[in-house]
Amino acid sequence: MRLFGYARVSTGQQSLDLQVKTLKAAGVKPHRLFTDTESGSTMHRDGLQVLRHKVEEGDVILITKLDRLGRDTADMIQLIKDFDEVGVAVRFLDDGISTEGAMGKMVVTILSAVAQAERQRILERTNEGRLEAKAKGVQFGRKRSIDRKKVLALKEQGLGATDIARQMSIGRSTVYVILQDEKKRTMQRGKLSGGT
Incomplete structure (x- = not known):
């Protein structure tokens, strides 16, 4: 030993x-x-x-x-x-x-x-927590990908952020983020083409 x-x-x-x-x-x-x-x-x-x-x-x-x-x-x-x-x-x-x-x-x-x-208690608590969260409207799983082109097309049609958000079932802040990103990209493209 x-x-x-x-x-x-x-x-x-x-x-x-x-x-x-x-x-x-x-x-x-x-x-x-x-x-x-x-x-x-x-x-x-x-x-x-x-x-x-x-x-x-x-x-x-x-x-x-x-x-x-x-x-x-x-x-x-x-x-x-x-x-x-x-x-x-x-x-x-x-x-x-x-x-x-x-x-x-x-x-x-x-x-x-x-x-x-x-392990059994942890599993039970986890399942109870999931059921409670689902009852409160929490959705599990991967988040949906957002069609950025559709957001931009709706903006081109003259829709505001609230209407776009409602039509696409996404948050208004998400719409603002997408529009802000596109604005930055447009400015970047302008700088690149202006510098040549």
């Missing part, structure tokens, strides 16, 4: 020293200690990725606290499950949690159930 250690802080203003000291005191050799100075919201951290490649069946990873592994519960639990599937145990020293042995399997199962429940 080889001991590995993982320590993480979110910013460069924070120090890894205390975590590193704790991990070394627990028996982790310096060359098996991996660190990151990065947010725990992503699992794509250099130190963590190297650690994932280094560990083998029978190894144990020591981490001072659960939140040092990650911030997102579902991602963190998936990572613990990934380690468990290759026979690597994870111990959280300060929290007294370990994925070793029969109790460890139970911990992984419970954590998996927690992650599943969290």
